[in-house]
Amino acid sequence: MSKDLKFLVVDDFSTMRRIIKNLLHDLGYPNVAEADDGKTALPMLQAGGYDFLITDWNMPGMPGLELIKAVRADAKLAKMPVLMLTAEAKREQIIEAAQAGVNGYVIKPFTAETLKEKLDKILGAGK
């Protein structure tokens, strides 16, 4: 599995972005960029160069679910692996995210092991 993968972490809280960035670094993925909501993230993704999207759900501007729908609707980005990392835990929301096309769903608070497990699973499945 390539450790040169470039991640985009989207979360409105800078502390959460920092935590995820640190964890990714520890997992051997040092190439991580950040965005604070979907509106900022989408043009970054469309500009190209990203291999993996990790996004929160509840964000001002453009929420994560809308971002995922926009990503899936964009021919260039449609196949990008997406992990939703969120405090949203309602059953109907998880189903909605699955229907929108997430590859994994992790609820906060989460552990480093859960993050690793989901990343490995998504990246392994994509091979």
Place this chain on the structure above:
Amino acid sequence: MSNFQILKLEYGACVDALSEALRNGDETAFFTAVDHIVRMREPQTLTEIRKLTGDLQKALERFSIESRLADIAENEIPDARTRLTHVIKMTDEAAHRTLDLVERSGPLAERTAREAAALIDSLQTYRDRPAGGGFEGAVRSIDAFLPVVRAIEAFLPTVRTDSEQIRRNLADVLLAQGYQDLTGQIIRSVIKLVGELEETLASLTRLSGDVVEHTTLGESPQTGHGPVVPGVTRGEVATGQTDVDELLSGLGM
């Protein structure tokens, strides 16, 4: 029957008695008739007074509730907003401070581990060297050991400094957790205000006699609900990652 006819029927006899007493110059009969008329009017007057007093009391209560409400709306709600914004700022600062310290400690611990591993390798290489007998063997043995000793000499002071630094960083992480106490106090004061606002609004509703229908805030799954709050979040909620995984595997993911 018209209202006037009713009045005539109720008061006619008394008025007649009154005129009669006047005509006859009978003082006792006059006052008896007056008393009778007053007694007849009394219940109605009392009811009106009672109603007026009640209205006045309600108006006063309403006024006091409304002035408290105005005060809450004008001063305390903006205050509460400022206080809660400050809570976000404090938690943000504490989290970043903690992350700073963790990020600074990581490389120090990594360096210790790396250098210790290199030392273990050097010691192993020394042990694995070909054995040589006699005086020359002993000299070679000392020569081979000298670089290891020098590495140990260089390693130990670094380990000491790094460990002390990590210890200091951990103590600072501990101190950074003080935010919980401070933010807790602020949040508690806002909870108190919300409670008072709830009571004031309820009193106002009771005075108006309006029936309030319970409505939930418009929640759109598109924007999200935020973290699950026990006792507040309604509907089926995943209680942990295992729940989420089960649900998703049920959907074929």
